[in-house]
Amino acid sequence: MKSSFSIFRKKFNFDLFEKVLYVCGAFVLAFFNSAMLLYGAFAFTFLLEAKKFFQTHNFFCILKILLASIIVPNNYIIIFLTILFYLLSLKNKKTVNFNLCIIVLLLICNAVLNWSHIINISFSMIYLLPIIMLFSLFEKEQTQLKENFHTLSSLLKNILFLEIFSIIFSFLANYDILKLGGNANDWITGTFGYHQGNIFLYFMLFSCLIFKKDYDASKKKTNLIYIFLSLFLAVFTNSISLILFFMISYFIVTIFKSSFREKMRDAILLVVGIILFFLFTPSWIKGYLMKLTNYDYLIQTVAKLQVYEDTYINIPKNDAKFFLIGNGIGEYSSRAALTCTGKYVEFYNRFFSPSISEYTNDYILNRYIKYNIIEGQGTLYSPFSTMISIQGELGIIGLLVFMIIIFKLFRNSKINSKIFLLFFLFSCFIENYLEFEKVMLLVFLLYFLESESEKKSLTFHR
Numbered sequence: 086m087k088s089s090f091s092i093f094r095k096k097f098n099f100d101l102f103e104k105v106l107y108v109c110g111a112f113v114l115a116f117f118n119s120a121m122l123l124y125g126a127f128a129f130t131f132l133l134e135a136k137k138f139f140q141t142h143n144f145f146c147i148l149k150i151l152l153a154s155i156i157v158p159n160n161y162i163i164i165f166l167t168i169l170f171y172l173l174s175l176k177n178k179k180t181v182n183f184n185l186c187i188i189v190l191l192l193i194c195n196a197v198l199n200w201s202h203i204i205n206i207s208f209s210m211i212y213l214l215p216i217i218m219l220f221s222l223f224e225k226e227q228t229q230l231k232e233n234f235h236t237l238s239s240l241l242k243n244i245l246f247l248e249i250f251s252i253i254f255s256f257l258a259n260y261d262i263l264k265l266g267g268n269a270n271d272w273i274t275g276t277f278g279y280h281q282g283n284i285f286l287y288f289m290l291f292s293c294l295i296f297k298k299d300y301d302a303s304k305k306k307t308n309l310i311y312i313f314l315s316l317f318l319a320v321f322t323n324s325i326s327l328i329l330f331f332m333i334s335y336f337i338v339t340i341f342k343s344s345f346r347e348k349m350r351d352a353i354l355l356v357v358g359i360i361l362f363f364l365f366t367p368s369w370i371k372g373y374l375m376k377l378t379n380y381d382y383l384i385q386t387v388a389k390l391q392v393y394e395d396t397y398i399n400i401p402k403n404d405a406k407f408f409l410i411g412n413g414i415g416e417y418s419s420r421a422a423l424t425c426t427g428k429y430v431e432f433y434n435r436f437f438s439p440s441i442s443e444y445t446n447d448y449i450l451n452r453y454i455k456y457n458i459i460e461g462q463g464t465l466y467s468p469f470s471t472m473i474s475i476q477g478e479l480g481i482i483g484l485l486v487f488m489i490i491i492f493k494l495f496r497n498s499k500i501n502s503k504i505f506l507l508f509f510l511f512s513c514f515i516e517n518y519l520e521f522e523k524v525m526l527l528v529f530l531l532y533f534l535e536s537e538s539e540k541k542s543l544t545f546h547r
Contacts, residue, residue, distance in 0.1 A: 102129075103126065104243065106126040106129055107123070107247050109126075110122035110124075110126045111250055111254055112250075114251070114276060115258040124159075127153050127154065127157050130153045131153070134149050134150050135150070144229040144230065144233075145233040148230070148237070149240060151166060152240065152244070154166055155284070155523045155527075156244060156288070157276060157278075159278075160521070160523065163522050163523055167222070167522065171218035174226075185217050185220065185221055188217065192213070195413065195483070196413060196414045198410055199411070199416065201413035202415070202416070202440045205413070205414065205421055208421035209414045209415035209419065209421040212420050212522075213421075219526055219529055223530060223533045224533065230533050234534060235299070241296070242296075242311055245292060245314060248275035248276065248285075249314070251276045252275055273323075274322070282322040282323075283464075286324045287327075287527055288527065289316070289318045290315070290319050290331055292315045293316050293319065294531060295531070298535075326465070330512055331504075331508045332355060334508040334511060335354075335355060337507060338503045338507060339500065339504070388462075389466060389468065389473075392449070392469070396417075396418075396473050396476050396477050407444075407480065409480045409481060410479065411476065411477055411479045411483060414478050416442040416444070416478055417442065417474060418445065418448075418468060418469035418470075418473050418478075419477075419520060420517050422442070422478070423449075425440040425441065426450050448468070449469065452466075452468035453468050453469070456468070465515070467515075470514055470517060471487075471513035471514075471516070471517050472513050472514050474517055474520075487519075491510055495507070501531060501535055502534070505532075506528065
């Protein structure tokens with residue numbers, strides 16, 4: 086005779102409970118500024134999906150956990166999860182990716198040639214190795230990724246509604262501040278947390294392309310509503326640079342790849358996006374954009390351009406080694422280098438002493454303290470980006486390797502993935518997105534969902 090507990094377990098709707106838990110977590114985050122219930126919801130997802138995975142060995146269970154780690158306000162959970170899942174995957178299917186091995190070898194050689202500090206190398210590996218593992222993990226499981234595409238689309242629709250609820254809660258909780266003319270942009274981040282507008286926008290644009298892919302395959306008109314909602318939330322973040330980069334990427338790819346009918350549809354979507362951008366963007370931002378069209382004002386105002394000039398022209402003029410192989414991994418402007426200054430993340434100084442190279446101190450740190458910490462300026466002033474960090478730490482050799490990788494991925498992908506890859510490349514000019522695992526998960530996931538051939542990957546099975 087079955088126990089009452091087993092009967093309860095069969096009748097209990099775990100999926101509905103999970104959704105309610107996340108909505109309640111969003112409510113608590115908005116009104117009480119506490120993410121504890123959200124973390125509880127994530128822990129519930131982890132346990133539920135881990136159990137399903139060990140029963141079914143369906144990789145989508147792992148993917149759902151990783152996606153859930155993106156929407157909680159923490160950037161480090163996903164790093165440890167990726168390492169865990171990658172190590173578990175080695176037990177079932179041991180593979181060695183030749184291309185990824187070469188990249189790791191190049192990083193090691195660069196660290197040795199530049200005598201990089203151990204602590205800087207360590208943090209570089211913490212940020213970069215999980216991204217390499219993530220690529221390898223998705224490459225091995227791309228068949229299951231494609232088979233579960235519609236399940237993924239349904240999951241993203243649920244997350245979209247969760248984020249809408251979260252934003253509504255945030256507006257209600259901060260209504261008095263908004264009434265007095267306060268800035269709402271930091272609250273258009275849903276469950277992602279404050280100052281995570283860029284990651285939230287990346288997720289919404291990724292979701293938009295998934296819904297577009299779903300619409301192209303099924304022709305279900307309800308997907309058009311989801312496309313509109315995800316675009317609407319993305320535009321509402323007012324992340325000007327990223328929104329413009331996405332529009333440009335979308336236009337460049339679709340103008341060459343689609344039929345006349347699709348071009349007309351995409352042109353309409355582009356126009357709608359531009360209209361939404363100008364309708365919901367504050368007047369001061371539009372005025373600022375107009376000022377940036379003046380070259381003299383651009384040079385004087387956008388501090389990041391001065392860092393590009395130092396990194397690509399001024400320093401290499403007097404240091405040939407810097408031009409060829411950079412200043413060493415984790416020794417210039419990457420997230421690892423910034424972490425090792427003790428100014429980037431709070432926990433660092435509790436455990437380690439600052440490790441700052443001369444170039445980081447002279448060209449990066451002082452600007453970071455002035456523009457980011459003291460003045461609270463945005464990405465146009467931040468003295469770092471992936472393109473600055475690669476040249477500054479790996480030199481022109483590292484930059485060429487990076488561009489070759491992007492080219493190979495672009496060549497093997499289809500239209501939606503091409504749009505996202507080009508958008509990612511453009512965004513690498515303003516932020517260290519290569520070291521954001523939440524971003525790279527979305528880039529790799531869309532790539533392997535649309536990768537033209539599994540046979541093209543240079544993977545050797547043992």
